[in-house]
Amino acid sequence: MSIKIGIIGAGGMTNYHIPGFIAGGAEVVAIADVNQVAAQRVADKFNIPAVYDSVAKMIKSAKLDAVSVVTPNKFHKPLALQALAAGLHVFCEKPPALTAAEIRAMAAAAKKAKKTLMFNFNNRARPEAYAMRSYLEAGAAGRINSAQALWIRRTGIPGFGGWFTTKALSGGGPVIDLLHMIDLALYFMDYPDPEWVLAQTFNDFIADKGFKGPWGIPDVANGVNDVEASAHGFVRFKSGQVLFLRNAWAEMNKREEVSVTFQGQKAGGCVKRLFGRDGLDETSIDTCELYTQENGCSVNRDIVTAADPAMGRVRSAQNFALALAGKEKPLNTPGQAVKLMQIIDALYASAKSGKPIKVK
């Protein structure tokens, strides 16, 4: 019997979730969205047999094993709790929640329900990340002492006045929206426990339409733009490892860079995408490299992987379906999501107070 999944929220990410679940052997049997037109459009595109205007109705009638939550961030926690309470597994879009307190509640509910709770940290499912992680697990780099995580755009604000730029709905700007490289760096470092965080955010361009990106949602007239446009931060872990990070939707950067670079005791390395003139085009550059000292020489090892323009978004959803079927290990855990959100809470608290924050 295949696993039956219902989709909550007919946003753009359904274009990746649905093919991923199917590739993992699951069936997508229902979709619910408060916007019926949006739900019907996705249902027609992917031949989903049942469309609901309410999540409660879908959970009651559709005979599901799992749901995927693809809504604005504010609804991740209540919808995940609703599904877990009904005995369903949950695949939730990133960020896991708005705060560490919220994700703690979600992790506790999953434990109580004995159900799988996973998040779409899709960059872990990129071919480069799979390859690098296998080198790290084989001990190629030794302990990673330090890492730098960057997702920096030049003009990439995803709409003005909509949910992305409204802190009460999104939880924050690029720190929380582009948290993928922070997660990937932590994954490479074996998710150490954070101890101290020092950060500063900037909001110079957050209302400047010259910095709008080519993706996101339409502008909302008289909407709210109360999130940061960029952030710079430093995390020290209890282990003595350190992480530097930069996230930006709008900053005077040369080009969009998405990267994790690290320095280990045996080797350094880098997984990087430099986007091109027009997003992902022929001028984009992908890097997956290890840096070692061998026989008295500095050696750069170029790890060649398959191209994945979807940046792991399909493979990540496939992993959820395969994990439920017991055929693959889950790519992430609720405990890791708690640590990630603790860091994000502390980044915002440090930026607000101007002081280093001890992570609790």
Ligand SMILES: NC(=O)c1ccc[n+]([C@@H]2O[C@H](COP(=O)([O-])OP(=O)(O)OC[C@H]3O[C@@H](n4cnc5c(N)ncnc54)[C@H](O)[C@@H]3O)[C@@H](O)[C@H]2O)c1
């Ligand atoms: N992993 C990635 O690469 C990636 C990329 C983009 C967006 N996302 C995440 O995906 C999520 C959705 O983003 P999006 O850009 O698709 O948003 P969107 O605004 O395009 O779509 C969200 C949909 O959810 C519906 N919705 C809102 N509240 C609902 C509720 N309570 N019940 C049912 N439906 C509801 C809306 O009507 C809308 O159709 C966000 O959490 C975002 O951070 C992830």
